[in-house]
Amino acid sequence: MLKNTLLTSVVGAITLASTLICAQQPPAGGADQAKAPAGQVDPKSATPVQVADGTPKGQLKDPYNESDAAVVQAGGQLWLNYGCNGCHGGGGGGGMCPPVTNDTWVYGGDDDTLFRLVSYGSQELQAKGYSRIGMENVVGPMPPMGGVVKTGDDLWRILTWVRSKYSGSPECKFGCKK
Numbered sequence: 001m002l003k004n005t006l007l008t009s010v011v012g013a014i015t016l017a018s019t020l021i022c023a024q025q026p027p028a029g030g031a032d033q034a035k036a037p038a039g040q041v042d043p044k045s046a047t048p049v050q051v052a053d054g055t056p057k058g059q060l061k062d063p064y065n066e067s068d069a070a071v072v073q074a075g076g077q078l079w080l081n082y083g084c085n086g087c088h089g090g091g092g093g094g095g096m097c098p099p100v101t102n103d104t105w106v107y108g109g110d111d112d113t114l115f116r117l118v119s120y121g122s123q124e125l126q127a128k129g130y131s132r133i134g135m136e137n138v139v140g141p142m143p144p145m146g147g148v149v150k151t152g153d154d155l156w157r158i159l160t161w162v163r164s165k166y167s168g169s170p171e172c173k174f175g176c177k178k
Contacts (some may be wrong), residue, residue: 043152048119048145051152062156066164075161078154082145092165096176098136103168106134109175114159119146 043063052060064071065157079085079092087097088092098106107113107130117125121144149155166173 007154014155023167042061043156046152047147048115048149048152048155049147052116052119052146058112060115062111062115062159064156064160064162066160068160071157071160072164075157075159075164078158082149082154082158084145087140092162094136097140097142099126100162101165101167103166103172103176104134104136105172105175106132106136108133109158109173111174113175114162115152115155116141116160118149120154121146148168 041051043051046054064075066072080090084092085095087095088100089095092100094100098104103109105113107117107125114129116128116130120128122142124144125142145155149158163173169176171177
């Protein structure tokens with residue numbers, strides 16, 4: 001009995017170790033796998049920081065559209081899963097940090113700036129040359145979430161959900177032109 005239990009435990013440990021090792025290996029290239037354009041980092045497999053670091057400034061563009069209900073729903077769930085609601089509120093209307101539903105974009109409302117802000121956090125974003133262009137009543141530093149959010153794709157889904165919740169002036173949805 002003890003021998004069988006020990007053998008089962010050893011086999012289970014080997015299976016678990018093998019699974020973990022295989023999970024760390026890059027997938028074999030197949031024709032059905034989506035590839036990032038040459039010279040760009042694939043957001044489906046890279047962290048948000050890797051995507052931001054691997055893409056020239058101004059070239060990050062959300063691949064999703066807020067009219068895609070499945071993406072918006074997934075983004076809303078990721079918003080909750082990654083704890084964005086803890087600071088910005090469950091519906092994005094604010095809390096101890098600014099709302100993400102109005103037309104005040106503290107650093108800018110374009111896709112590239114928002115992706116980098118969430119990835120790097122406000123302090124690193126400023127160190128990379130970005131400046132505040134808007135002010136809110138409630139302003140706290142944005143922590144770097146690029147190490148929390150697992151993939152760039154997850155972050156794009158969250159940002160698509162944010163766009164779907166926007167309730168400000170239509171002309172300012174992607175940042176107000178001054």
